[in-house]
Every structure is written in C-alpha cells, then in structure tokens.
Amino acid sequence: MSIRSVPVAPSRGELRPLGLDEVRITGGFWGERQQTNTAATLPHIEAKLESEGWLPNFDRAAEGTLPEGRRGREFADSEVYKFLEALAWEIGRSDDPAHEARLRRTVARVAAAQEADGYLNTAFGRPGQPPRWSDLEWGHELYCLGHLFQAAVARERTRPGADDGLLTVARRAADLVCTVFDDGGIESVCGHAEIEVGLAELARVTGSEHYARMARLFVARRGTQTLRDIEWGRSYFQDDIPVREADVLRGHAVRANYLAAGAVDVAVEDADDGLLAALRRQWRRTVATRTYVTGGQGSHHQDEAFGDDFELPPDRAYSETCAGIGSIMFAWRLLLADGGEQYADLIERTLYNVVATSPSRDGRAFYYANTLHQRVARQPADPEATSPRASASLRAPWFDVSCCPTNVARTMASLAAYVATADADGVQVHQYAPAEIDTTLADGRRIALRVETAYPAEGRVRVEVIASEGAWTLGLRVPAWADGARWRVPGEETQAAAPGLVSVHRSFRVGDVIELDLPMHPRVVHADPRIDAVRGCIAVERGPEVLALESTDIDGLDDVGLVTVAGDPVDRDGRVWVDVRTRGAADAPWPYGRSAPRTTEAVTPAALIPYHEWAERGPSTMRVWLPVS
Numbered sequence: 001m002s003i004r005s006v007p008v009a010p011s012r013g014e015l016r017p018l019g020l021d022e023v024r025i026t027g028g029f030w031g032e033r034q035q036t037n038t039a040a041t042l043p044h045i046e047a048k049l050e051s052e053g054w055l056p057n058f059d060r061a062a063e064g065t066l067p068e069g070r071r072g073r074e075f076a077d078s079e080v081y082k083f084l085e086a087l088a089w090e091i092g093r094s095d096d097p098a099h100e101a102r103l104r105r106t107v108a109r110v111a112a113a114q115e116a117d118g119y120l121n122t123a124f125g126r127p128g129q130p131p132r133w134s135d136l137e138w139g140h141e142l143y144c145l146g147h148l149f150q151a152a153v154a155r156e157r158t159r160p161g162a163d164d165g166l167l168t169v170a171r172r173a174a175d176l177v178c179t180v181f182d183d184g185g186i187e188s189v190c191g192h193a194e195i196e197v198g199l200a201e202l203a204r205v206t207g208s209e210h211y212a213r214m215a216r217l218f219v220a221r222r223g224t225q226t227l228r229d230i231e232w233g234r235s236y237f238q239d240d241i242p243v244r245e246a247d248v249l250r251g252h253a254v255r256a257n258y259l260a261a262g263a264v265d266v267a268v269e270d271a272d273d274g275l276l277a278a279l280r281r282q283w284r285r286t287v288a289t290r291t292y293v294t295g296g297q298g299s300h301h302q303d304e305a306f307g308d309d310f311e312l313p314p315d316r317a318y319s320e321t322c323a324g325i326g327s328i329m330f331a332w333r334l335l336l337a338d339g340g341e342q343y344a345d346l347i348e349r350t351l352y353n354v355v356a357t358s359p360s361r362d363g364r365a366f367y368y369a370n371t372l373h374q375r376v377a378r379q380p381a382d383p384e385a386t387s388p389r390a391s392a393s394l395r396a397p398w399f400d401v402s403c404c405p406t407n408v409a410r411t412m413a414s415l416a417a418y419v420a421t422a423d424a425d426g427v428q429v430h431q432y433a434p435a436e437i438d439t440t441l442a443d444g445r446r447i448a449l450r451v452e453t454a455y456p457a458e459g460r461v462r463v464e465v466i467a468s469e470g471a472w473t474l475g476l477r478v479p480a481w482a483d484g485a486r487w488r489v490p491g492e493e494t495q496a497a498a499p500g501l502v503s504v505h506r507s508f509r510v511g512d513v514i515e516l517d518l519p520m521h522p523r524v525v526h527a528d529p530r531i532d533a534v535r536g537c538i539a540v541e542r543g544p545e546v547l548a549l550e551s552t553d554i555d556g557l558d559d560v561g562l563v564t565v566a567g568d569p570v571d572r573d574g575r576v577w578v579d580v581r582t583r584g585a586a587d588a589p590w591p592y593g594r595s596a597p598r599t600t601e602a603v604t605p606a607a608l609i610p611y612h613e614w615a616e617r618g619p620s621t622m623r624v625w626l627p628v629s
Helices: 028-051 056-063 076-094 097-112 141-158 166-181 195-206 209-221 253-269 273-289 321-338 341-355 403-413
Strands: 023-025 420-423 426-429 435-440 446-453 460-467 472-478 486-488 500-506 513-517 523-525 537-542 545-550 563-565 570-572 575-585 599-610
Touching: 023 028, 028 076, 028 097, 028 403, 056 076, 056 097, 076 097, 076 141, 076 403, 097 166, 141 166, 141 195, 166 195, 166 209, 195 209, 195 253, 209 253, 253 273, 253 321, 273 321, 273 341, 321 341, 321 403, 341 403, 341 472, 341 545, 420 435, 426 435, 426 446, 435 460, 460 472, 472 513, 537 575, 545 575
Parallel strands: 426 472
Antiparallel strands: 023 435, 420 426, 435 446, 446 460, 460 513, 472 500, 486 513, 523 537, 537 545, 545 599, 563 575, 570 575, 575 599
C-alpha cells in the first residue's frame, strides 16, 4: 500500500489519501488546467524568478556577494521553494524530462547557497544584512524554510531517493531549526505560519521525532504572545490566543489557514482529541460567518485579514488566492481525519471559484485578490511589468509579492491527490473529473476505477469498475447544493441520493458501472441577513460554479452597478440568463436628495458567466451579488 505521492500523509485518520501514483486526472475542466500549468505556468514562473532576480539571489549568496544586488522582498526565497514543490508534483504526474531538468538546476543553485551549519536564507545573516532570526514578526525565515521542507517532501514522495540533494538540504536546515528553537533556545514562533506544516510532513517522510516535536512546540507556542505587538494587533499573527482556545480563524487569512493546517497535522499524529476538536470548532464558525459565497476568505485589504463575523462586503473582498489554497489545505486535513463531506464541499467551492479564477486562460497572468464586485473597468496590466499588487480588473503576469502564482502552480500539479481516498472498506470519490483510480486496500485487494464526466458543464458522473476483489464499498460525494440527485446501477432501479456520501456496497464485477446524476439547473441563493453588505441581493449558482454578471454581456452598459434582477435565472442555449433592469441616472452636484432620483429604465436579458471566467474578454465591470428589483 503506497501513500508516497501525496501532499499530506497522516499516520491515522478515517480516510487514507490516494496519491499521484494512484489517481490520474485524464481530461476535462481540471485536466485542461493541469496541461496549461505544465506547458505555460511553470516555464513562466521560472522565467520570472530569473528576471526578477529571486533565483540569482541564491547565486549571489553562494558567491558571497550579498547583500549587494539582492532583489525581492524578504520572503522571495519561498517562491523558489514553491516552484520546486510544483515541479516535484508535476514530475510525479507527467514524468516530464524538461521539468526534471528545471528542478535539478534550481536545486543545485539553492544548495550552493546553504551555509555550513544548515542556515539558508538570502535576506539575513551576512555582513550588511540583519542578523539571523532578528525579526521573527516580519522576517519570514521560518516561513521560507517551511516551503523548502514541503518541496523536499514532494520530491521524496514522487521520486524516493532522488540524487539531486533537495531532501539533504531540507534536513540540514530542519536540524538547525530544531537546535535554535527548541526549549532553552529561541522560544518563539514565526510571524507567518508555515514551518508547522513543513516540519510535520518532513517528520512523516523521514521518521524524525525531533521534527515532529518542533512542529508541536511551534503550534503550542502560538498565541502565547511571544511576538511584538503591531498596529493590527497580535491576532494578525494568530499570536493573541492559544490555538486550543480560539473559536474562529482570525487575522491574516493565509497565516491563519496555514497554522490551522499544521495544527491538524500535530493533533492527528499526537492523537490529541482536544486540539482537533478546537480546530473543528474554528473551521465551522469560519465557514458559517467569515467565508464568501465563492469560498474565498479575507475581507480586509490593509492587513489581508478576516473581518468580524458576517463582515463580507463584495466590493472590498480581498479573498486572496493563497488564502483559498490555505483553506483547502485545512479542510483536506479535516476530511482525512473525520471523513465529513462538508470539508470536500468547501474544497470544491474554493477550487472552482478561487483557485480556478486566479490564472488566466493562458496560464501566464494571475489574480492576487479576488473581488466579487468590480466597479471600474481598469486597463490591462503591462505584460512586461511587475505589479505591486493585483488591483486592476485584469490579471497581472507577476507581483512584487508573487505568492499566488507559485501557490496555484503547486496546487494544480498535485490536484489529483485531492480527488479520492480509501479506507478499510473501499474507495471514496470526493471531487469529480475524468480520472483513473487504481489502489490497493489495506488487506491487499486491488480496486481500479475509471471516472467519466463532463462536470461541471454536465452533472452526470459515470464510474466503471476496472478491477475488483470481493465485496467493498464505493462512496460518491453528493454536494450540499445537489438536492434531487440520483444514482443508479444500469439495469437496476434509480435511487435518490441525499447530500453527503452515497455508499454502494457489493461484490463488484469488472465492467460494472455506477452513475450519479447531479442537478445542474441554475439556483438562486440568498445571504444570511447579517451580511448587510449584500442585503436585498441574490447570487446565482450552477453546480459548483458561482455565476457573475459582467458588463461585457450587457450592450451599452459599462457599470453593472446600474442593474437589478427582474426575473428568475433560466438555462438557454447552454448559458444561464437573467432578465435585468438597467437604470440610467443623471449626474448631479450632490448625490443625495429627499426624493428618489429620476432614472431611465429598460429590461433586457443578460447572460451570466462562471465567476472564474470573468475579465477574460478585456476590461469590464462585474458583480456576483445582484440586487433584486
């Protein structure tokens, strides 16, 4: 039984993840995006890391010429490590020799920069630079190393025993971290959580109890106020309340999710039921009160943070792409621990409406933030320039803070590892894509399946049994939105499928087929009335996709803020349409008055688009939440 090719490999839990050596996405929505990732995004990232100087920083470190000429923010090293992780997963997925060459030459440059005692960072520790570990609040030294460790884990799990040296580099750095930060050393944490996840997985790969202990210590110290206070408060670092005592994710949304993911790793390995219960509690309230309809998280621009409960303004949504990926990391770990399909539901929502939204169709431009309401149709980003942050209504090729492109790349490359799981009784399919699944249960029985589907364009999922031994259970997730779903074995009676998990137990024969039909008609959703920013509005969803109205689809109207919905959504010609009432307002010297302003009105049909497709046709305005007439 192999579990090597997975991002997360817990030693216990309700479900065992199936890795890239057991699941292969063969086409469809996600297969196309994986192909774009390998053919376009990864070479694009390598070119940008080179031209921006972030890879050459390692060359300068090896040559002893730093700090002169160093470029990029203090955390730029981490983007190189996420690039390496993405390459490792992609090599495990496609065995592409070009990516193997990219990985090896990048690892060689990184390894050359490592110091004799294992320290590795291009922004600290040399003459003319701040001393090592001198700025734990903002320095990101441990954060960068966490990503290095995840890259090494990906490499070892996809190519065990590879001779490129990446795992050796990671272990030398991890040994130093354990020496410096263990009890009696620097008893603090990094301002940006990530080292916890990296150490936990490195411990699983290597069997090192020291790494596991250090991950445990970092989680236990968080919230004990070892970091300096800042204007946004220690909650920004999640250093205000111990993890066990917190009721909800708060502060910087990426940091909060990375910390929660690492804490689940620790709780699972330690069989710490109290810690795991606290994390479940935080997940439930965060989803119920601090998550956008897209699955996005983070409503504050100034500190990239969660707001208060129900503070979810669509036009000010930050919803950072990396926060969405962190949310998937957290939810996936809880799914493996508990087996609850509510976690897979959030993963699906976030994949289709945050992760798929960030990259352009050509894979060479990205959203950093993911607004739900664009008021102004701004001009495209300069394809040769680096953006300070994605504030335009079109994607940008690179950013001063380019965590999102590399995060998208590593997620896309490893996506097959989030499709299915196994337990002692069978196999569970959580995400739907054309795929081949081939695994061995704990008792040695081989199970192989072929999944065929046009999801999310269509709702039928067809699963054919390719190999089977004895009686076992096939589990198929029915999303929470899928009221009216049905399943059948051809030749047998169709049965209703309630949201959750359909479990089909029998002695399957080779060639048996199970079909799941998910209702894909458009549906109107309403927000909790406490989300006052969208009171009086509706959103429209179809399947797992949130839909949006874009000005491109309304003739003569540049501002979708001047429309209200005048009817129910309908399917027509393969698209979802709504009748919208458009208003024209006259300019005035003062925008407020004692009577309603005079407007001109017209009702016209307008096509909605999947939110992840917005701004692919040029500058536009857009909104997800539509006022009702």
